[in-house]
Amino acid sequence: MPTSHPFLLYGATGYTGRLLARAAKERGLRPILGGRDEARLAALASELGLEYRVARLDAGLDEALRDVAAVLHVAGPFSKTFRPMVEACLRTATHYLDLSGEPLSIEGVFQHHMEARRRGVMLMPGVGFDVVPSDCLALHLSRRLRGARRLKLGISGLDQVSRGSFRTLADNAGLPSHIRRDGRIREIVSGSLQHEFDFGTGPRQGLVVSWGDVSAAYYSTGIPDIEVYWDSTPPLWMMVMANRWAGGLLATPLSRFMLEVHARVLPEGPTSAERARCQGVIVAEVEDAAGRRLRGRLRTPEVYGFSCTTGLAILERVLAGDLEIGAQTPARVYGPDFVLSLPGVFREEL
Structure with missing residues (x-):
């Protein structure tokens, strides 16, 4: 699947969402901007020349996820938002990525591991600076x-x-x-x-x-x-x-x-x-x-700019078919040296 295939960026009008939308366009990606505030979505979509879809977490997610391979979910607090998005992704066979740094939210995503395997979907929380x-x-x-x-x-x-x-x-x-x-x-x-x-x-x-x-x-x-x-x-x-x-x-x-x-x-x-x-x-x-x-x-x-770098680097791999179904972590799928492939990263042993 080509990396230009559209994906849904949900929470696009927040601070990190806007950083991601602009960074994605600079990388040649064309995200579909998602969220619940139509006025703010329309303004950002007009600025960037992108499509947008309005959906609340309690209604309209399945329709918003139509014909996209993956969602990058950046609307927090994730303790309140991850579950409806994960469940919608499982229903629509959409790969799920998020920027959660909350341990109980990540743990909650992993509780859907077996269903994700049955649906052929990868669920990967924590694709930003954390974790x-x-x-x-x-x-x-x-x-x-x-x-x-x-x-x-x-x-x-x-x-x-x-x-x-x-x-x-x-x-x-x-x-x-x-x-x-x-x-x-x-x-x-x-x-x-x-x-x-x-x-x-x-x-x-x-x-x-x-x-x-x-x-x-x-x-x-x-x-x-x-x-x-x-x-x-x-x-x-x-x-x-x-x-x-x-x-x-x-x-x-x-x-x-x-x-x-x-x-x-x-x-x-x-x-x-x-x-x-x-x-x-x-x-x-x-x-x-x-x-x-x-x-x-x-x-x-x-950390904010780097979350854009890591999230979009993993998203590109997912869109290219480089993934493992089920609930996964970044290092487990892409290896401990994955982070060293990103600009400005240095590792040393003490």
């Missing part, structure tokens, strides 16, 4: 240290967040963080675990967070104990500590309303100049039962 580079680094190290039982990942470069990303964080306010123990996802108090990582400027403290690799890395590597940490910048520290000590208050309807009000006045996302000053850094540490450890570090371009 492509971390997934590839984790699989690379796990193959170097056979029998690894523990994986710790540190993520840096998330200083700038879009309005949509803030809404996802707000949606999880007051909720516990997630880690994996003995192969099972478990809840822990936010901020209750810390670990040092060297992101390239010396040791820095990381705070445990819920991140997609808690789910995806398990399916890629089989490692039963997985924790993910963010570089503890001052804003993150304040947010995690507020969640830890006032979690119950943050989960009340009034607090969620106030967080939504705050989201509405935020800039829609970092400017191109702000993004140009940033980069993503991922550090992974694997350990086996004997205590032997191996560490690696991966550098990427800034």
Whole structure:
């Protein structure tokens, strides 16, 4: 199937969706823009010379997915949006990709593995910055240290967040963080675990967070104990500590309303100049039962632009027929060195 075959970009009018739409056109792709707001879709489609289709998640998805091979789903929070889109893709035999970084959402996609195999469909969540580079680094190290039982990942470069990303964080306010123990996802108090990582400027403290690799890395590597940490910048520290000590208050309807009000006045996302000053850094540490450890570090371009690069690179492979049916992870299908084929990526072992 030629890579020029149209695909549906659902959530096209959001911050990341618009970045993806423009990047796709620059790569010679012609996405069909999808979403629920016809006025915004029509304006973006007119600007880019693309087709658009209006569909809500509770109505019209099957019709929107007609005659497309794949959907790139970028409308979050994915905890609220992944299920209707996955179910529509299974009904219409459409391959499903998304940019989710939420472990429970990724886990939910994997619950449809057997049905996806019966339908001949690939479901691949996490094709953006989360989880492509971390997934590839984790699989690379796990193959170097056979029998690894523990994986710790540190993520840096998330200083700038879009309005949509803030809404996802707000949606999880007051909720516990997630880690994996003995192969099972478990809840822990936010901020209750810390670990040092060297992101390239010396040791820095990381705070445990819920991140997609808690789910995806398990399916890629089989490692039963997985924790993910963010570089503890001052804003993150304040947010995690507020969640830890006032979690119950943050989960009340009034607090969620106030967080939504705050989201509405935020800039829609970092400017191109702000993004140009940033980069993503991922550090992974694997350990086996004997205590032997191996560490690696991966550098990427800034996270929003890089999510466009990874998502569209995987989409092109899917449209060309390079895929495996069932629920899959990026590293498992495309290998640990896939990320090194993308511009601006550097990997080193520590």
